[in-house]
Amino acid sequence: MREIFDAELAQLGEDLVAMAEKVDTAIAAAGRALATTDLPLAESVIADDEAIDALNRDLDERCVMLLARQQPVATDLRVLVSGLRIASTLERMGDLARHVAEVARRCYPQPAVPEHVTELVTSMGASAERVADRTVRLLATRDLAVADAIERDDDLLDELHTASFAALLGGTWPGTAQQAVDLTLLARYYERFGDHGVSVARRIRYLVTGEG
C-alpha cells in the first residue's frame, strides 16, 4: 500500500510541475501577444486556459481521494493539503495570464499599451515570466534559493505596479481613457501573478522546513 501511495504522491508532484509549465507558457505567450499585437496568439492563450483549469480539477479530486483513502498523517497530510492549495493557486495564475491575453484581444488591432509605457509593461511581463519559470523550478527541485528569488521578483513587480500608478496619475497621462483602463488592469494582473508565485514559494518553504 505504502508503495502505491508514494507513487501517487510522486505523480501529484509531477502534475504540479506540468501545471506550472503550462502557466509559464501562458504568461510568456500573453506578454508576447500584448507586445506584438498578435491576435491568434492571444486567442490561443485564452483557449489553452481550459487545460489548466482541467488539470486543477483533476489534481484536486485526486488529493481529496487520497485524503479519504489513505488517511494520511503528519508529512503526507501536509503534502496533500499543500498540493490542493498549490494547484488552486496555479489555476489562478493561469486565469491571470488569460486576462492579460484578453486585454490584448480586446484592443486588437490597436496595441493595448501606449508607447510611453511600453517599457514598464514589458518589465512587468518579464518579471512575471521569471516568477513562472522559477515556480516550475521550485516545484521540481524544492530548492529554497529559488523561493527566495521568487520573493525578490515579486518585490520588483510591486515596484512596477506602483510605478504604473505614478504613470497614470502623474497628472499628465497622454493616453486615452481606454489605455488608462488597460494599464490599470495589466498592472493589477501582473502584481497578483507575483503574489500567487510568492504563495507557492511559501507553501514549499513550509513543506521543506516545517516553518510557516
Add this chain to the structure above:
Amino acid sequence: MREIFDAELAQLGEDLVAMAEKVDTAIAAAGRALATTDLPLAESVIADDEAIDALNRDLDERCVMLLARQQPVATDLRVLVSGLRIASTLERMGDLARHVAEVARRCYPQPAVPEHVTELVTSMGASAERVADRTVRLLATRDLAVADAIERDDDLLDELHTASFAALLGGTWPGTAQQAVDLTLLARYYERFGDHGVSVARRIRYLVTGEG
C-alpha cells in the same frame, strides 16, 4: 470521540458564519466610505481586515488538525475540505472589501467616484452587499434558494462590470485618468467579490446535494 468531533465540526460552521459576517460588515462599510468620502470609516475597514485574515489562519489550522486527528471519511472529509476552501474564499472577499476602502482612502479628500457614475458604483456596492448578506445566510442555513439568489446577484455584478467598461470606453469619458483608474479597479473588485460569493454558493450546494 464522535461527540467531540461533531462539536468541533459545528464550531467550524459557526466560525465560518462569523467570518462571513465580518466580510459583510466590511463590504458595507467600504461602500459607505466610498459614497460619503469618510476617511476614518475607510481606515477602520482596512484595519479590521487583519481580524478576517486571523480568523482564516485559525480556521485553516483547525481544519488541518482535524484532518490529521480524526482521519475523517466521506461526508466529514467533504465538510472539512470545503471548510478550508470557504475560509480561504471569505478571506479573499475581505481583501476585496479592504481594496475598495483603499481606493476611498487614496482619493480622500476628493470623492473617488465622479458624479456621472455614482449610480453605477452604488449599484455595484449594493449588489456586493447582497452577496455578502446572502453568504452569511447560506452558511448559517444551507438553504439552496439563497445559493440561487447569490448566482443572480453575481449576474447583475457582471452586467454592472460590463457597464463600467462602456462608461469608461464610450469615447466620452469626462473624468480624469485617476477617476478612470479608480472606476476600473472598483468594478473589478466588486466583480471578483461576486465571483467569490458564487464559489461559496457552489461549495455549499455540493455539500448539500453531493453534486458538483
